[in-house]
Amino acid sequence: MTSTTTRPPAAAYRDPIPSEVRVAVIGSGFSGLGIAIGLLEDGERDFVVLERADDIGGTWRDNTYPGCACDVPSHMYSYSFAPNPNWSRSFASQPEIWAYQQDVVARFGIAPYVRTGAGVTAADWDEDEQRWRIETERGTLRARFLISGTGPLCEPRYPELPGLERFEGAAFHSARWDHDHDLTGERVAVIGTGASAIQFVPRIQPQVQRLTLFQRTPPWIMPRPDRPIGSRERFLLRTVPGLRKLKRLGIYAALESRLLMFNHVPQLRPLARKLALRHIEAQVQDPVLRAKVTPDYDLGCKRVLLSNDYLPALAAPNADVITSGIREVRAHSIVDADGVEHQVDTIIYGTGFRVTDQPIAEIVRGRGGERLADRWVDGVEAYRGTTISGFPNLFMMVGPNTGLGHNSIIYMIESQMAYVRDALRQARDGAIGALAPKAAVQRAENEELQQRLEGTVWNDGGCQSWYLDARGRNSTLWPDFTFLYRRRTARFALTDYDVEPLRTAPPVDAPAAVPATEPVAV
Numbered sequence: 001m002t003s004t005t006t007r008p009p010a011a012a013y014r015d016p017i018p019s020e021v022r023v024a025v026i027g028s029g030f031s032g033l034g035i036a037i038g039l040l041e042d043g044e045r046d047f048v049v050l051e052r053a054d055d056i057g058g059t060w061r062d063n064t065y066p067g068c069a070c071d072v073p074s075h076m077y078s079y080s081f082a083p084n085p086n087w088s089r090s091f092a093s094q095p096e097i098w099a100y101q102q103d104v105v106a107r108f109g110i111a112p113y114v115r116t117g118a119g120v121t122a123a124d125w126d127e128d129e130q131r132w133r134i135e136t137e138r139g140t141l142r143a144r145f146l147i148s149g150t151g152p153l154c155e156p157r158y159p160e161l162p163g164l165e166r167f168e169g170a171a172f173h174s175a176r177w178d179h180d181h182d183l184t185g186e187r188v189a190v191i192g193t194g195a196s197a198i199q200f201v202p203r204i205q206p207q208v209q210r211l212t213l214f215q216r217t218p219p220w221i222m223p224r225p226d227r228p229i230g231s232r233e234r235f236l237l238r239t240v241p242g243l244r245k246l247k248r249l250g251i252y253a254a255l256e257s258r259l260l261m262f263n264h265v266p267q268l269r270p271l272a273r274k275l276a277l278r279h280i281e282a283q284v285q286d287p288v289l290r291a292k293v294t295p296d297y298d299l300g301c302k303r304v305l306l307s308n309d310y311l312p313a314l315a316a317p318n319a320d321v322i323t324s325g326i327r328e329v330r331a332h333s334i335v336d337a338d339g340v341e342h343q344v345d346t347i348i349y350g351t352g353f354r355v356t357d358q359p360i361a362e363i364v365r366g367r368g369g370e371r372l373a374d375r376w377v378d379g380v381e382a383y384r385g386t387t388i389s390g391f392p393n394l395f396m397m398v399g400p401n402t403g404l405g406h407n408s409i410i411y412m413i414e415s416q417m418a419y420v421r422d423a424l425r426q427a428r429d430g431a432i433g434a435l436a437p438k439a440a441v442q443r444a445e446n447e448e449l450q451q452r453l454e455g456t457v458w459n460d461g462g463c464q465s466w467y468l469d470a471r472g473r474n475s476t477l478w479p480d481f482t483f484l485y486r487r488r489t490a491r492f493a494l495t496d497y498d499v500e501p502l503r504t505a506p507p508v509d510a511p512a513a514v515p516a517t518e519p520v521a522v
Helices: 030-041 094-108 195-204 231-239 243-256 258-264 266-283 287-293 310-314 409-429 439-453 482-488
Strands: 020-026 047-050 120-126 131-136 139-148 170-173 187-191 210-214 319-322 326-330 333-336 341-343 346-349 394-396 432-437 497-501
Touching (some): 030 094, 139 409, 187 195, 195 310, 210 333, 231 243, 258 266, 287 319, 310 319, 432 439
Parallel strands (some): 020 047, 139 394, 187 210, 187 346
Antiparallel strands (some): 120 131, 326 333, 432 497
């Protein structure tokens, strides 16, 4: 990405942790950075962004595996208030997305509020003080409001395999790629066939001696309509008024229309299935391999993936696809469920993330010291996907049932930003000390969401996916059009909340906001 700004130096994020702030934000991915921009726009200066790593970026900082890229078109995978006319491709790569995030930090002046190396180890609600007590790796602080921007794609999920501890070769997760380890000439086992594996398998297949892919369930794969964006098109996007918004609107509408197939008009699903089958038939000639990579569940039940080179990589002479499962791992091999031993030098896990059991829930304690993980033991839920009964002044970005199977999560993040900002403004103006959704209101909304998810391809498509928790409950996806979620989050209704007045003097009014480069429009 062409940038007119300079990336903030790492030292810019190493100032001391403040002892007390009005708002503490956990995480510096798209959610955390977006909230920080919104706070500045609202004139808020009494906040801090706590980041566990040594730089900003979240999942786009961590996932550096070969071929890492977004599967949402670039012009939709960016903030509406900070468009980038200089994307080099229609689907941006990880380095370009991370550069965009760095550019946003510099452009909106977020760096002074970020603290790196400040992983949060505990967050406890103090009922008497009406504040959160937050323990970090760099010290303790208190905050009136706590915003979790960790997201569901921050903690890798590792498989539990018999004998794995005996393996003597290299082993790493795609989200923790070991760039110092040379795969050239090695016998490599890949476990998992999710979005990451779809991207890195074609990159490593030509360099390894043997690639053995252990597949539990094949994904549905559609052609990836990626292309370079030429200099003339970038020039027009920079100079023609309204063209960027028009392009974004067109992409949004095209992506949003996919919901018709997944939810409202299932009669369209066979047509999409036929297109996907043609893609498989065109790329895989061997009938045995074709049968292995052809799903037996409805298209959309699992995340639909985009690739033009994954299936050809599996069809290469040095590649095998094992579908029987794994019996055990030995010092230098993996034994499949049929008893066949496969010699392995390196294991790469493409097994995704802890989505339905997010680690943040293990360290957050609300009223009465209740741990969020214990509250969620029978099912993850929130109100508006953002606030949780019994956990005052806590906001979760990309919380339960805000994920998408058809459009850009950035749209949902911006919707949540508007909701959280309205809550913080009303709390300041109304001298509110604590607010949490009423239990009955939260319960009613979640019962409605679960009813609306019944019969959708995500719930009843005939597969097991990360959309569903261990009990088969879909606590991940928003079940309808994204503009309906934006309508729900357009205004923070205090009548839906248990509200307590501020028991201490309110903070001094913040200074007027420094004008942003462009207004924040959410």
